[in-house]
Amino acid sequence: MRKHITGFSNPTVKYLRSLRDKKHRKRSGQFLVEGLRLLEDARSTGRLPATLVMAEGRAAHQLLARLEADVVAAGGEVIATSPDILSKITGKDNAQSVVGVFDEWDTGLAALDRSAAPIWLVAQALRDPGNLGTMLRTGDAVGAGGLILIDDCADPFSAEAVRASMGAVFTVPLAQARWDEFLPWLREGSGQLLAASLRDAVPYRGAAYEAPCFILVGNESQGLPQEYEAACDLRVTMPMRGRADSLNAAVAGAVLAYEVLAGLEG
């Protein structure tokens, strides 16, 4: 059964709106997913929103009807409201006609199984949520075991990261850890830590990659701390033919990931 909300000052509206802030997401353990396409991606991987918020007065949509039925069957809540209130919740003038509220999941290192995949992505202090989502999307494409976020990264559950991931946030396992948790965890088992570097490095093309290979990408403006680079098992350089000495972080991670994929399967 649908619950109808008509008032802008309704506490549920206020709560949903608060989920745009990282602070409130952390407190509540929930996040917003905007749009039927992303919600369908989630559904197809077995994840359903705890709450579905739909705009009233839109034409009926078969996929949306199925999603609503699934949410109800799973004991979730369905809220119908006006397009204006939906816009207020998402903060966008042209809001999607549906928003889902998901429970965040466990992002501890302990949940990862390093034998599950030959490639892993690791990002350090990645600040741009678009880059973070793009890395998730790349992780999906190369069959990565997961994306491990080190130190103070953008929130993978922000609307921008979820959108840039094109649904990969639901398929690529995520972990969040400090460097001094990650490194001991890595060294407990097998795993090659790899980074692009200008120091003491070999050409990235055809380097001696070993599975499971953990591809470490540094912060957008600072790159990796020297100490982190030094802890790597393999440092590689990529051709830089122009004036700049670095690539966009998500691009660098992807070029490396595709090279590692080719190397491990070669």
Add this chain to the structure above:
Amino acid sequence: MRKHITGFSNPTVKYLRSLRDKKHRKRSGQFLVEGLRLLEDARSTGRLPATLVMAEGRAAHQLLARLEADVVAAGGEVIATSPDILSKITGKDNAQSVVGVFDEWDTGLAALDRSAAPIWLVAQALRDPGNLGTMLRTGDAVGAGGLILIDDCADPFSAEAVRASMGAVFTVPLAQARWDEFLPWLREGSGQLLAASLRDAVPYRGAAYEAPCFILVGNESQGLPQEYEAACDLRVTMPMRGRADSLNAAVAGAVLAYEVLAGLEG
């Protein structure tokens, strides 16, 4: 000599502020570049702003002083104003302490020399200015001859594209053209048109790349029109091991560009 502006309603402030809009940039043929770092990138490639707008009351900076002297020597204008007015111009709360106004340059196809480089990037209907800037940055890294923007792309002179390019907007030649101008231009001389595709394609790894190779990347949500794909000389597939069937456009272009670079250099 510096001109001082103290009023928010000064016509120069209004003009500078209008350059945040694509429409006004097109009309005036000028664009804004924010921050000393990007302005230094421009200077080092021989490009100086027609007008330099500096915040008063900031600590003296050696690079900024040199830039100011160069702008004056080149007959440019220097404006000093308050940090608040600079924020109003850029639309950012934490404005950079300096902004440059540049004249746009010719982005016609005729200015390109295809023999100048073995790799060229071509983007079709690329809508995200961050992706566009990232492609410029990648173009710099792989030594691309230029980035050719086909059909209705984001504006390469927008603040976001300029920022994402990390200065590559000043080093990587740009062209803008309709598809029905580009294709005849391409076929006037040598040039392999390459795209990632799911149709009738060979594996991207070790494909028969030929210089000059024009790497064509499609729109973020639609991909390339089928007709554009059909016009390509070579269609390649990249491994997609997950649920999705595509990569971020700037990522796809970069992975391909690095593969082409390796292939051409054997």
